[in-house]
Amino acid sequence: MKTSAAIAALISLSSLAGFSSAVTANEPTSETQPPNIIFMIGDGMGFEFISAYRYAISDINAGKLESTPFDELLSGAATTYPDDNTWVTDSASSATALATGVKSYNGAIGMDADKHPQQSIMELVRDKGWLTGAVSTSQITHATPASFFTHHPSRNMYNQIADSFATQRDDGRWSFDLLLGGGYAHFNREDKNWLPELQEQGMTVVTEFDELPGLNQLPAMGLFAPIGLPHAIDDQPRLATMTEHALRLLSEEQHDKPFALMIEGSQIDWCGHSNDIACAVHEVQDFANAVAVVREFQQQHPNTLLVITADHSTGGLTLGRDGVYEWLSERVMGIKASVYVMSKALAEMPADQWREYVTPRLNLPLTDEHWQPLMAAAEITDAEEREDAIHAALVYATADLTGTGWTTSGHTAVDVPIMATGPHAEKFRGYMDNTEIGKQLLELVR
CATH class of the missing domain: 1.10.60.40 (Diphtheria Toxin Repressor; domain 2)
Structure with a gap:
């Protein structure tokens, strides 16, 4: 069995090194100032995936379980069903519910069941002058990040979603200040290469992961893979590092307004679809490391609300x-x-x-x-x-x-965890529908 030292090495959060010195606290003191909102989504991360991760990092010979960054944050559970007769949601419908507080059909991006666009938390805070961003290990045109910033009748409209991201709003701003993830192929394609145009308009665009530390101004877009990033088990884990730099950039740029950031551990779901337990555990590990980065940020910026949930569970995993x-x-x-x-x-x-x-x-x-x-x-x-x-x-x-x-290569209808800490965390306690999470976030800002 693994020794305690080996387990400690496995779960070490090296991405935290130097983090506290890299970010200067500039927290507003007014009790009426809305908090920064960090919304983390473990795509496909039902309770069973957290259990698998906990057992995997623990030494069975030690007779006890290792703690995880999730433990002290658990506050409730959520239902995830879509607005149809299936009970089983896809990521688009669930992300739309979380982003807008409105249920929709499977495949919908930021629209209700009648295909009417619904205002998301990111759009609301954008209208109020906040900075906004998203971090994802999938392509940023994928269902979850897309549902927070765009409106499309089908999640499969990847090129059109990229066009929505790349097109400035009526006020001359983009819908975001920062996007980090994959999806290069949807912005640089045969019929349209957005990247030179974005750069001419003032957007910083980087396409190599080692360029991320040098990124120092917003708006910015980091596209680090043609589609999704490599699985953590096959390459280097990236979510915690992207999270660290997203927080650095957003906190350095913000002045008298908060920021809102969505962080998705996308490939817990992808590994679940593949019925690949080792892959899934490593993705939960990467997500847990990102949670630890955010918790460190919260210590310096106490006016920051952290909400964590999953959009659904995947695979029907049993241990x-x-x-x-x-x-x-x-x-x-x-x-x-x-x-x-x-x-x-x-x-x-x-x-x-x-x-x-x-x-x-x-x-x-x-x-x-x-x-x-x-x-x-x-x-x-x-x-x-x-x-x-x-x-x-x-x-x-x-x-x-x-x-x-494993019971399926698809999603399941089981309840998923809710975790919250920071100002107004009490609004996310107990048993609720996923739309209630979105509604509570919107209510905090309105």
């Missing part, structure tokens, strides 16, 4: 499967790559190289029972079907050998 009373967290944390990356790689290489590739990355005691579906996939000639079969075989092996259960 334990097939009637066996066991979940092997150490095996989960020993996996070195996402199922997505491994499936892509295997689909492109000869089958006689698969064992050499898979063995150190899965790091699991694979038996013939687990190799057989993989070898069967090697015989499939259709490229897409072959990759799908490889993915399914890796999911089966990973789930079977870690004691992890």
